[in-house]
Amino acid sequence: MSNIAYFPKPHVDQRPGKRERTKTANRQAILDAAREVFGELGYDAATVRDIIRRTGLASGTFYNYYKSKEEVFDALADDGARRFRPLLREQSEKATDFESFLRGAILAYFNFVATEQESWRVNRPAGEQIPHARATPEMAAVFDEVREAFAKVLEHDHAPKVDLDYLTSACIAVAREIGDKMLDRRPVDTEGAADFAAKLILGGVAALPQL
């Protein structure tokens, strides 16, 4: 039995120190609370105090991590983009041509937002607006990735030069808008929506003016 005395205290603890751990725990707690609060009250109605109350932390603690409600929202958006990026890359690698890439990417996005909304747009007041995510680093990365995928594939298809910024913006706008509308319909039909969006964009690209 004497050995057991050693057991609860392994000498090498690889975990970071307690300070570091509570820091990430607090950061995560704030993000989780914010997701809930935004989901329940809507973004506009939510206050920093609501988020703070939900975490049980002191008000000052919140400001050690984020400067404002907007910054928390950006962090959530950034987190979403970070989780979506691998899915996008997967489509980009697996695709054989432009059409399959576009279809795959849009479907992946629609499935992603459908899943996301289940988990946190839980009980949003009707007509409530969630602001479009700002340009966080991860959002910009997604934009660039889409842009580069377009560039590569259009070059390979010896397509005429087009205004890539306009094109990327327009495609993302279509995906966002159709995605939103899709979520309002019952049942949620990600495949039908993706089919629509992909065909619209594909047809459009073929008809673009060259620079």
Add this chain to the structure above:
Amino acid sequence: MSNIAYFPKPHVDQRPGKRERTKTANRQAILDAAREVFGELGYDAATVRDIIRRTGLASGTFYNYYKSKEEVFDALADDGARRFRPLLREQSEKATDFESFLRGAILAYFNFVATEQESWRVNRPAGEQIPHARATPEMAAVFDEVREAFAKVLEHDHAPKVDLDYLTSACIAVAREIGDKMLDRRPVDTEGAADFAAKLILGGVAALPQL
């Protein structure tokens, strides 16, 4: 000279009573002040108090006209849509086919937003977001008008049945997004942007899946 005595006091004053006049004047003053404040501070940073101070009215007076900052913003958006609607209708009447309607409508929209921004997005902080206008009555009317124009023209062109809601949303999204991007470029090229957006949409419509 005796006649002059009658001059300053014409018996029949067709203008509405003073009460009514100050009412519309106040309403307008609030809208004007809001436009300025939103332009200078950005929508998020602006407070109801900022708007009130700019008008010189008492705080209570503001609430006789609008319930909140959001409501003022909606009123401004509604006003914009109301002013844009005749331009849209003009295109719809003058157009001979789908393509000319779409081109005309998009160009009209781009010229409209280019003019608007000159007049009140004067000095917006970089990266600042103006929220997308909510569904005000006039906004909904614009949406419906576009939708009906699509319906009519697609039927006339014996085009296959398509998902009109998705299509309308997607087109408006493209116009909005390209319009935004267009405003960030110097010089602002409404024709080039309209050409791009119109071609993209036209090509896309031709390729849509039928219901």
Add this chain to the structure above:
DNA sequence: TGTGATCGTGACGGGGCGTCATCAAGCTCC
């Protein structure tokens, strides 16, 4: 001119905002 209706007014209580002095707890070095 008198009377009632209609707002403009600004003070007020409620509450969210961001800060900061304080102090407990973790970390480091001996």
Add this chain to the structure above:
DNA sequence: GGAGCTTGATGACGCCCCGTCACGATCACA
């Protein structure tokens, strides 16, 4: 294991914005 240093959690505080409401001035109408 303990002394001294560092970090960051705490919550009270002052500031300002919020929306309301009792009051009074002004207008409409007879």
